Amino acid sequence: MPTEVIMPKVDMDMAKGKIMSWHIAEGDRVSKGDPLFDIETDKAAMEVEAPADGILHHTAPEGMDIPIGTPCAWLYAEGEEVGEQPAPFAGQAGAAPKPEPVEADVPNDTKSVEAELELVDAIAGEATGKVRATPRARSLASGAGLNIVDLIGTGPRGRVQELDVENEIALRDTRPAPLAAPVTFKAETGALAVTRSKGGTGTPIMMIHGFASDATSWAPMEAHLKHRPLIRIDLPGHGKSPKLRIDSFAELVREVRRAFDDLNLDAAHLVGHSLGGAVSIALADTRAKRLSSLTLIAPAGLGPDINGDALSGMCRATRAESLGPWLRSLVANEDIVTDSYVRLAMAGREDTNLRAAQSCLADSLFPDGVQAFDLRAALERIDTPTRIIWGKQDAIIPWKHALRAPGKMALHLFDGVGHMPQIECSAELGRILSSSL
Amino acid sequence: MNMHSKTDLRELSYAEAIREAMDIAMARDERVILMGEDIGVYGGAFGVTGDLVEKYGTDRVMDTPISELGGAGVAVGAAMTGLRPIFEFQFSDFATLGMEQIVNQAAKIRYMLGGAVSVPVVMRFPSGSGTGAAAQHSQSLEAWTAHVPGLKVVQPSTPEDAKGLLLAALEDPDPVMIYEHKILYKMKGHVPDGYYTTPIGKAAVVREGKDLTIVATSIMVHKALDAAETMAAEGIDAEVIDLRTIRPMDRDTVLASVRKTGRLICIYEAVKTLGVGAEVSAMVAESDAFDYLDAPIIRLGGAECPIPYNPELEKAVVPQVPDILEAARNLAKGRV
Numbered sequence: 001m002p003t004e005v006i007m008p009k010v011d012m013d014m015a016k017g018k019i020m021s022w023h024i025a026e027g028d029r030v031s032k033g034d035p036l037f038d039i040e041t042d043k044a045a046m047e048v049e050a051p052a053d054g055i056l057h058h059t060a061p062e063g064m065d066i067p068i069g070t071p072c073a074w075l076y077a078e079g080e081e082v083g084e085q086p087a088p089f090a091g092q093a094g095a096a097p098k099p100e101p102v103e104a105d106v107p108n109d110t111k112s113v114e115a116e117l118e119l120v121d122a123i124a125g126e127a128t129g130k131v132r133a134t135p136r137a138r139s140l141a142s143g144a145g146l147n148i149v150d151l152i153g154t155g156p157r158g159r160v161q162e163l164d165v166e167n168e169i170a171l172r173d174t175r176p177a178p179l180a181a182p183v184t185f186k187a188e189t190g191a192l193a194v195t196r197s198k199g200g201t202g203t204p205i206m207m208i209h210g211f212a213s214d215a216t217s218w219a220p221m222e223a224h225l226k227h228r229p230l231i232r233i234d235l236p237g238h239g240k241s242p243k244l245r246i247d248s249f250a251e252l253v254r255e256v257r258r259a260f261d262d263l264n265l266d267a268a269h270l271v272g273h274s275l276g277g278a279v280s281i282a283l284a285d286t287r288a289k290r291l292s293s294l295t296l297i298a299p300a301g302l303g304p305d306i307n308g309d310a311l312s313g314m315c316r317a318t319r320a321e322s323l324g325p326w327l328r329s330l331v332a333n334e335d336i337v338t339d340s341y342v343r344l345a346m347a348g349r350e351d352t353n354l355r356a357a358q359s360c361l362a363d364s365l366f367p368d369g370v371q372a373f374d375l376r377a378a379l380e381r382i383d384t385p386t387r388i389i390w391g392k393q394d395a396i397i398p399w400k401h402a403l404r405a406p407g408k409m410a411l412h413l414f415d416g417v418g419h420m421p422q423i424e425c426s427a428e429l430g431r432i433l434s435s436s437l
Numbered sequence: 438m439n440m441h442s443k444t445d446l447r448e449l450s451y452a453e454a455i456r457e458a459m460d461i462a463m464a465r466d467e468r469v470i471l472m473g474e475d476i477g478v479y480g481g482a483f484g485v486t487g488d489l490v491e492k493y494g495t496d497r498v499m500d501t502p503i504s505e506l507g508g509a510g511v512a513v514g515a516a517m518t519g520l521r522p523i524f525e526f527q528f529s530d531f532a533t534l535g536m537e538q539i540v541n542q543a544a545k546i547r548y549m550l551g552g553a554v555s556v557p558v559v560m561r562f563p564s565g566s567g568t569g570a571a572a573q574h575s576q577s578l579e580a581w582t583a584h585v586p587g588l589k590v591v592q593p594s595t596p597e598d599a600k601g602l603l604l605a606a607l608e609d610p611d612p613v614m615i616y617e618h619k620i621l622y623k624m625k626g627h628v629p630d631g632y633y634t635t636p637i638g639k640a641a642v643v644r645e646g647k648d649l650t651i652v653a654t655s656i657m658v659h660k661a662l663d664a665a666e667t668m669a670a671e672g673i674d675a676e677v678i679d680l681r682t683i684r685p686m687d688r689d690t691v692l693a694s695v696r697k698t699g700r701l702i703c704i705y706e707a708v709k710t711l712g713v714g715a716e717v718s719a720m721v722a723e724s725d726a727f728d729y730l731d732a733p734i735i736r737l738g739g740a741e742c743p744i745p746y747n748p749e750l751e752k753a754v755v756p757q758v759p760d761i762l763e764a765a766r767n768l769a770k771g772r773v
Contacts, residue, residue, distance in 0.1 A: 134730055135729070135730045135731075136730055139728040139729070155732075155771050156772060156773060161732070162699060162731040
């Protein structure tokens with residue numbers, strides 16, 4: 001049986017990937033892990049590795065769109081007879097219709113009891129956020145200054161055991177000391193990057209992303225807002241914006257306000273997420289007449305608590321292995337943050353100057369892991385129709401900060417959603433934003 | 438000839454060791470008397486009392502009627518009034534008939550009389566399976582009495598401890614229950630000469646090891662040691678603890694071992710549910726040794742059924758060496 005080479009899902013809102021080029025020619029041998037082909041998604045190009053050893057056959061033509069999770073080539077074992085292509089490429093003319101996704105509650109006889117247990121564990125773990133670890137592993141890890149969450153368990157059902165902690169300690173001792181977050185960076189000048197969608201009518205929706213994110217993070221929600229003109233601002237030191245030196249929240253707001261003023265809008269619906277939410281509150285406080293509505297998604301500025309470990313962890317991460325756990329802490333269902341997605345996100349953070357700029361920004365705004373600015377008074381003053389949206393499993397900023405907002409504001413709380421409602425329940429947010437705009 | 442080393446190597450059976458203990462005690466203290474069904478001329482159902490009636494007479498080696506409640510009651514009364522009776526239940530299963538005297542009288546009297554009177558009675562319970570005696574003559578009911586404050590409960594696994602614990606029991610001012618395993622009666626082992634006691638409430642580390650701890654009672658100690666030898670050849674170094682006393686339990690010895698190995702198997706012949714292993718497990722889970730556990734605790738105990746008559750089934754319902762090996766391999770290799 002040849003091994004299928006599957007089009008991977010490297011991006012949260014990716015439905016299919018285009019094969020840009022094959023690194024290996026038809027009929028050539030590859031080893032597991034070798035670069036096999038490049039794909040392009042809406043956001044980035046990416047290299048895909050061979051899933052197994054073998055000889056490559058039946059490759060999908062370059063330029064072809066392949067739905068994720070379906071084969072784009074097959075790998076044959078040495079000496080294995082190469083016959084007809086085992087199946088046509090999905091979406092290809094003459095292809096058998098792809099079966100509808102099977103609902104989860106349909107019994108699957110082939111599933112082993114163990115797999116069931118792992119599923120149960122995964123669901124239980126997801127619900128509780130707890131790690132399966134022995135008491136001994138926990139006490140050893142805590143004595144060694146390791147976070148049990150970061151350890152990979154090799155025991156039954158992924159349980160972290162003594163051996164796993166010992167291995168991690170041994171590994172840490174041989175690994176070079178992690179680079180301290182750079183505290184200085186090469187400051188740049190210039191205007192913030194503003195991008196606009198094509199099409200749409202009516203009052204534009206302007207969006208400000210959160211810390212360590214960028215304008216592309218709105219893509220899943222934008223898919224549900226196509227009828228409106230959309231404007232996205234990249235914060236300083238984020239996305240395509242210059243890495244400005246920002247030493248205070250007021251400076252940050254000043255830069256965003258300048259970008260907003262340059263747009264010369266008569267009216268806009270303002271949407272801000274997390275740090276972008278705090279900036280939006282400040283903007284609404286001074287530009288009330290030009291804002292038709294304000295939507296705050298898990299906004300900063302309403303209380304002191306914030307997950308400082310996650311912020312500094314993301315700034316510090318120099319590789320996918322260290323970035324992944326923090327990215328997963330952003331969402332309630334970790335499954336949506338795939339390894340491929342993490343690699344893609346890391347690729348976008350490879351610029352050390354960008355990480356340094358964000359580290360400095362975090363240090364100014366969230367010293368010692370505390371929100372140093374309080375926007376509750378500003379929020380009280382705002383008469384613009386305002387709604388607050390929060391996920392109840394938010395592990396970055398506690399959703400209960402929402403209860404500090406004045407009663408005149410609407411509140412939408414989502415169960416089973418973390419810090420990224422615009423990604424985790426993008427359709428719901430699209431509906432909320434569309435319904436009353 | 439070195440007389441001393443000859444003495445050291447002296448071997449007796451478990452039954453002989455108990456008889457020797459009773460003989461020594463009766464010779465040095467005339468308050469010690471024996472009571473029980475068929476312990477006189479017949480020498481006891483398992484021959485443990487043997488010919489002691491010939492040596493001490495029927496005043497001190499008394500056959501009691503077939504009434505466990507009556508016999509046990511007389512023993513409790515005799516203890517209260519100054520004697521040191523050793524009462525033998527013919528089978529530990531029949532002690533169910535004497536429970537009123539054990540639980541409501543012997544265990545309570547010291548407390549209810551404000552400490553003015555104690556009950557220094559010793560009761561012996563031949564117990565356990567393996568003799569083909571089926572459901573009513575094969576049980577391991579030690580957890581019944583171990584649940585009662587006021588009683589001390591021991592389970593010797595060797596001839597040496599059978600003698601030492603019986604003599605210690607006679608020194609104790611309170612009621613002591615001795616559960617003897619019927620299969621062990623014929624087992625031979627070194628028994629020191631003369632008078633000595635084995636401390637009640639003190640477990641014995643009978644094999645030192647570093648990979649896992651086996652806490653066993655009675656006959657299971659021997660099965661655990663057998664299994665430990667096989668494991669050693671496979672590179673698993675098991676520590677085996679003979680609990681010896683189940684009330685009061687030797688917490689320090691068990692916890693120290695679990696802190697060292699991080700893995701625990703409890704093995705006992707009695708029905709697994711609510712047995713001695715449940716108490717050992719809970720004791721560890723409630724202690725600081727919990728932080729040293731690197732795997733779940735395993736209990737191996739009797740099946741949830743009466744002991745069957747069929748010899749194959751009789752073996753199948755209690756832990757055997759292969760069961761211990763399988764559990765230990767899984768535990769040591771991180772598969773549980």
